[in-house]
Amino acid sequence: MSALRLGFVGAGRMGGQMVRRLLAAGHEVTVLEASEEARAELAAAGAKATANVADLADAQMVGVCVHTDAQVRSVCLDGGLIDTLAEGAALIVHTTCSPRTVELLGGYAAKRGIAVVDAAISGGPHDIAAGTITLLVGGTAEAFAQVRPFLAAYGDPILHLGALGDGQRIKLLNNAVFAANIGIVGQAVAVAAQLGVAETALLQALEHGSGASRALAGIAGRGSVAGFASAVAEFLGKDLTVVRETAADLGADLGALNDAHAVLAPLLWPAQDA
Missing domain, CATH: 1.10.1040 (N-(1-d-carboxylethyl)-l-norvaline Dehydrogenase; domain 2)
Structure with missing residues (x-):
């Protein structure tokens, strides 16, 4: 599989391990991170770290693994992430949040030709590091097929369970x-x-x-x-x-x-x- 241009938001306890697995799989990963210290650590690991959401504009897929529902909305809507992505890109929401939130994102993103899936997590950082985190995915079959190469870097099993929001x-x-x-x-x-x-x-x-x-x-x-x-x-x-x-x-x-x-x-x- 050829390398993908990927983005990531929320490279913390869980997301940081995901970024490392994506890099190990040979993908190009740009991480949105406000902390200068964290950007330095991510750069040392091989990622492109930035504080500017516009630097994710050419990402084919972007993963979001922030802490709360409010942060998901803030990053994706108020922070301009969806508006930044190009038509044909995909957004993957890992954060445990309300199904209504991912449905809201899906409706907004669809107007720009961007796919959204929710890929809820069951497991811990050690499972991600081993490539065996369980992913509970909601979204269309087409969107699921599109994001599967991204998820395959750290997820096993990857379960497509229904429509957008069903993973949550x-x-x-x-x-x-x-x-x-x-x-x-x-x-x-x-x-x-x-x-x-x-x-x-x-x-x-x-x-x-x-x-x-x-x-x-x-x-x-x-x-x-x-x-x-x-x-x-x-x-x-x-x-x-x-x-x-x-x-x-x-x-x-x-x-x-x-x-x-x-x-x-x-x-x-x-x-x-x-």
Whole structure:
């Protein structure tokens, strides 16, 4: 496959690993970055780093992996990213955000002949570095085919799950289930204490039983529900907030998932009422 001219916005904890994988695949990558120090680090890694969005004008595809929904809108709309791209280019939104946001971007970009896909992420920086991050993609079949060479640099599996916004919808449900699993284990630990069973003993047994899950593996690795919740609080707390807000905005009832989240909430937001 020939080298592509690519752009990237949000080369942080996750995005930075994506940029490195894209460079390792032989692509030319221009990264939009406000910090002079970060631009120097990106340049040392082989990327073209810039503070000027106009330098992304000739990119065939641009990935966005900023922190929040508001930042996605700011970069793509107020910051002029979509207006900068040429007709025929594609925009890939990795940030966990509202499906309404990517649909808004898609409608605006379509007027300029630019494709948009949402490619939500399930996994961590170590998965990206290994080229095995799970990507949950929404968009047209044509747009998916266009961006697949970009995503293939770090994604496996790459799952095309439906229309634009469906990647975000499914990511939000995935996060809701993951958080609920942690909450359920937390409740089991509370019951175990009532029965005189140590948390460590319970976790060891559950790992080898039918109650095992990825969430449980993380908890057992940290030695306790509280320890694991503390380790993932920054990222899981943000994502769970998005789940709640998006479900309310779309009129969806989380039902029993919400009950499980109530157990977890005091560990993620100790200063707030669950």
